[in-house]
Amino acid sequence: MIGALLFIAGSFFVMGPGVAWDTLFINPLINSLLLLTNLVAGQFGVAIILFTVILRVATIPFTLRQLQSTRAMQEMQPRMQEIQKKYKDPKRRQEETLKLYKETGVNPLGCFLPMAIQMLVFFALYRALAFVVGGSPESLVGLSQRVYPWSYLTQSVPLEQSFLWLELGRPDKTYILPLMVGLSTYVQTRLSQTPATTPQQQQQQQMMTWMMPLVLVWITLALPSGVGVYWVISNVFSVFASYWVYGRRMSWRALLPTAAVTEAKRPRPKPQPEEQEEAEGPAPSEPREVRSAHGKRRGKRKKRR
């Protein structure tokens, strides 16, 4: 992994960002799409779906790590809340939080790598689609410079743009695909969120929950439909992955906007006087047990120690 990242960084330095981006991402993507299109009898829409599934299967270790990280974050929320209540000094609070992360083996940045890969593919796919089904003869002149010299790849060029009700090289004027993108992004965002420990975080999550789908709907209205197809299939894959990891514990009610609002407005328990007192004192050598809804579980943890 580190070797691959070093290779990419070195390529960007040696070739320059534009050439490296094209050579390492865009051109392989274009040729992969052409290859897949030929394998599925020239059906470019099917090729995009196949490509998305292959990509998501290939990055499943990252996806699982993200989901497991999210689950672990959810499980450690009572202890996080305890820290929030217990320590008023921000520095101390941060130290204790980091200690908790270390202790539980949770990486709070665990969700960023899969998301970064998603965004990278999103942009690369857009650029690739601009060449592959670009919708203008000029884009095909550009495509000619990017296709590898293997005649099998160009058998389907120019590609069939029609797929279901879509023209893959053009935005969907029926608004169906942008709505599908928005809905699937909302579901995926809700399922991947960790519970907030402060009102500020709650507010941020609320914003993300609505902003992300809306932004993607807006973008899909202007992008080739093929990019939207990728996004929908990718989101559906994420939802299935979530179900696989969470199983019966996955709360579908969490998808409802009202559930989010109720959660945000739920009153927090007042800190006990002795806890307040201790918060101002020296740091304890290990977290103390607190009475809460998760007290039973906390008790087990203590026993293990």
Add this chain to the structure above:
Amino acid sequence: MARPHPPAVLAFLALVMLGAAGCVGTDNPKGWAGPVVEGDLLVASTDKGKLSALDPADDFSKIWTFPSGDEEPELKLEAIYGTPVVRGGNVYFGAYDSKVYALNLADGKPVWDRPFDTDGPIVAGFAASETALYAASEDGNVYALDLVTGSPAWDRPFDTGAEVWATPLLAGDRLYVASVNGKLFALNATTGEPEWDRPFETGHGLISDPVLADGTVLVGGIDRELHAVNAESGEELWSFKTDNWFWGRPWVDDGTVYAPSLDGRLYALSLADGKPVWDAPFEAKEPLRSAPVLAGGTLVIVDKGGNVFGLDPAEGSKEWGPLELEKTVLADPAVLDGKVIVSAEGGDLFNVDPAAGSLVVTP
């Protein structure tokens, strides 16, 4: 705390939006219609989706432009790719808005009651006889239209089965049409019926304008090959393979085929057997989409980057160049009074002196 802060989230989303918005529009059709010389006039697309008649004697001043902007409702042609055809005092062209237009050459006013509608954008140029116009569209059909009225001249259009990007070639009463499904058809120009037992076929799209010379039809395509086909039988005579697609129309002179390729090379081949004539092909700096022209004994080529070269047609050696226009050039040039008129993307015209290798004037 490692959770993202609102400004960071907003900045991220803004970047996503900006990135996407920045990318949008990069593949809008722009057009690559070449200029055409008719008498004292030059007809060229000097702006995206617009056609103008220019007066070369008066510093290429515009005589008319279509659409003028005064039309009701407003006309938007999107882009013009095929080089216009002039017949009987009218100019005919197709646009990316799927329509065929006929204008009076003198004043640019429409000749037909209404433009002829096809079911797909028009990228190919047209062929014309004294009575009929032959138009091909991305809808896969070839249409024969009455020059005067614009009404269909065949019982039904000929369906090639796929988009047509190459300008049909009219030779006598036969029409040659190349399609992106890799088929070359020979049609009876009067009836629209196929004349070969079966079309000439390759596995890849045929996209260069077919050219006829000494009973041989030359056509190139996405399979990176230039095919020489017997004009009577449709059998392949020879083919020549390069490193990229053939999209530019070949120029034939004195038994030699000058074929531009998107691999950035100009090949000189014997028309008889397809063998290279030069020791090595001429290498331009960028891909060659526009056709070469012979002007004043100099072979002039323009690559995609707007680099103009003057070559010795016998040896392929460079006489001058590159003359850098610093514009994207995909259109075929035209020859006007011994000078080469180059049309760049966006509509800029350049007047190149093929003897000196310099610009005469920038209209």
